Amino acid sequence: MTLLEGSKVRDAILAELRPRVEAVASSGRPPGLAVVLVGGDPASAIYVRNKVKACRDLGIHSVHAAPPEATTTEELLAIVAGLSASEEIDGILVQMPLPKHIDERRVLLSVPPGKDVDCFHPLNVGNLVSNAAGPRACTPSGVMEMLRRYDIPVAGKRAVVVGRSDIVGKPMALMLLHANATVTICHSRTAGLEDECRRADILVAAIGRPAFIRGSFIKPGAVVIDVGINRIVDRAEAGRIFAADSERLARFDEKGSLVTGDVHPLEVAHAAAFTPVPGGVGPLTIAMLMANTVASAEKRCSA
Numbered sequence: 001m002t003l004l005e006g007s008k009v010r011d012a013i014l015a016e017l018r019p020r021v022e023a024v025a026s027s028g029r030p031p032g033l034a035v036v037l038v039g040g041d042p043a044s045a046i047y048v049r050n051k052v053k054a055c056r057d058l059g060i061h062s063v064h065a066a067p068p069e070a071t072t073t074e075e076l077l078a079i080v081a082g083l084s085a086s087e088e089i090d091g092i093l094v095q096m097p098l099p100k101h102i103d104e105r106r107v108l109l110s111v112p113p114g115k116d117v118d119c120f121h122p123l124n125v126g127n128l129v130s131n132a133a134g135p136r137a138c139t140p141s142g143v144m145e146m147l148r149r150y151d152i153p154v155a156g157k158r159a160v161v162v163g164r165s166d167i168v169g170k171p172m173a174l175m176l177l178h179a180n181a182t183v184t185i186c187h188s189r190t191a192g193l194e195d196e197c198r199r200a201d202i203l204v205a206a207i208g209r210p211a212f213i214r215g216s217f218i219k220p221g222a223v224v225i226d227v228g229i230n231r232i233v234d235r236a237e238a239g240r241i242f243a244a245d246s247e248r249l250a251r252f253d254e255k256g257s258l259v260t261g262d263v264h265p266l267e268v269a270h271a272a273a274f275t276p277v278p279g280g281v282g283p284l285t286i287a288m289l290m291a292n293t294v295a296s297a298e299k300r301c302s303a
């Protein structure tokens, strides 16, 4: 079984972006990304820190706006409007989830499509649906890069995507469709999920439930892409999933938590290839965010 290593693919993507960043910078100013984080959610704060660091490492100018939790929709719209008008900014990312009192849809609609590096704007979603040029959602496009760079054929294959969120499942299914896979989308109301999954040559799990996809869901020789990132803090749950992996349990006992995907990591030996969690799809999301920002800056340069 081949372990599909996200860090290798990420490094290759970033190495290819470097000269493109330099080319943009030499034509006036470097690409610029603004990241807006409302409130102090610790998980979001880590994501944002990693995004800002990735920009710094690559030579992308970054702006980090951090309005407080109590920020109103109108105030947030004003922040986004300021960034939209800024000559220095090519991409705007509003970190999700937003506090409940904020009208998320209005905020996402206010990001101009040309600076929408997350591909949340309906115009960019429409471009994805019709396979027209434009930014693509970062996590699924990272998965496509992973498949491409590991020479995993997609055309003519049967792909099953479990999960239909706007951020991962739906764009993932569309990208696989555009790459000529025969695609099935499954969700919480799918009947016979296990049978559907077992038909997959390429199985993508984007569910948000630790170790939910068991070995019996996986066809021998399938390529299994695990998008899930689940932090387990309950010792009993860790014990159930990792009963046969004393090393990982010891690590749980040391740290009090561990991260696992949506696929049972001890039941994938009969797959042809698998993305481990952590270390599989995870590292690619930020790399694709950088790629979308650079592409947006290049468009500005050639305009």
Ligand code: NDP
Pocket (backbone or CB within 6 Å): 139, 162, 163, 164, 165, 166, 167, 168, 169, 186, 187, 188, 189, 190, 193, 206, 207, 208, 209, 227, 228, 229, 230, 281, 282, 285
């Ligand atoms: P959402 O909660 O938005 O969507 C989850 C999807 O899984 C839904 O479509 C839901 O179906 C489906 N689902 C839930 N339970 C079941 C079930 N029992 N059987 C079948 N389908 C089910 O999650 P996201 O798409 O945002 O994220 C999915 C996972 O990917 C999470 O673990 C998240 O942390 C991870 N993630 C990882 C990223 C990365 O960089 N690697 C980036 C983004 C997310 P329904 O629509 O019917 O409710």
